[in-house]
Amino acid sequence: MQASKLQPSRPPRSLHQPVRHADAWRVIVDKPSGLLSVPGRGEDKQDCAWARVAAEFPDALIVHRLDQSTSGLIVFGRGEAMQRALSEAFAARLVDKRYEAVVAGLVEQDSFEIDLPLIVDWPNRPRQMIDHERGKPSLTRVRVLHRDVVAGTTRVELEPVTGRSHQLRVHLLAAGHPILGDALYAPPEVLAQAPRLLLHARDLRLPAVLAAPALSLHSPPAF
Numbered sequence: 001m002q003a004s005k006l007q008p009s010r011p012p013r014s015l016h017q018p019v020r021h022a023d024a025w026r027v028i029v030d031k032p033s034g035l036l037s038v039p040g041r042g043e044d045k046q047d048c049a050w051a052r053v054a055a056e057f058p059d060a061l062i063v064h065r066l067d068q069s070t071s072g073l074i075v076f077g078r079g080e081a082m083q084r085a086l087s088e089a090f091a092a093r094l095v096d097k098r099y100e101a102v103v104a105g106l107v108e109q110d111s112f113e114i115d116l117p118l119i120v121d122w123p124n125r126p127r128q129m130i131d132h133e134r135g136k137p138s139l140t141r142v143r144v145l146h147r148d149v150v151a152g153t154t155r156v157e158l159e160p161v162t163g164r165s166h167q168l169r170v171h172l173l174a175a176g177h178p179i180l181g182d183a184l185y186a187p188p189e190v191l192a193q194a195p196r197l198l199l200h201a202r203d204l205r206l207p208a209v210l211a212a213p214a215l216s217l218h219s220p221p222a223f
Contacts, residue, residue: 025211050062060077067169071200072202102194105176105177107156116132117130119135129170143157144156153180
């Protein structure tokens with residue numbers, strides 16, 4: 001679905017998404033958990049981050065997406081040229097991204113990489129799965145921020161070197177540390193430990209593209 005052809009309505013008052021940065025080239029907002037990035041199918045799925053941004057910035061076009069249950073920084077380009085330039089920067093891995101999550105269990109290593117190929121689990125979509133024969137190369141870097149021995153959880157920083165769908169969620173599950181509150185991948189006892197998915201897009205460093213200067217943004221998680 002092309003965002004530029006949609007006619008968004010004025011965003012509702014609930015589930016606010018703070019504007020973290022707005023200039024002549026870009027708008028970056030903090031998407032709340034539970035809000036779609038772009039419209040889905042059906043009248044009940046038209047409210048989304050893009051529609052709310054476009055209600056205030058009519059030329060804003062989505063550059064990348066976050067899962068509905070993931071919160072944090074999401075980027076919009078103002079006008080098609082800027083959207084295309086920013087999208088190309090994401091595709092070329094020129095954008096530095098950091099996420100923060102709380103996972104089940106005490107992670108032993110202070111830092112490590114998860115290098116496992118991913119593909120859509122077609123009969124169970126939108127779930128993804130590891131497939132060493134057909135999967136696309138996928139790499140995540142993990143760094144421990146804090147271990148909560150009492151709760152039996154670990155707070156981690158995540159760097160998705162590649163940007164596959166559900167990459168962080170599936171990689172952490174494969175490492176034996178599913179993200180708390182993950183309704184798609186966590187076992188019931190881990191899902192029950194949080195009222196939402198504890199995954200947040202925390203940091204973004206955008207390169208200079210076209211006339212827009214480089215930009216760094218930080219959004220601390222609410223969990």
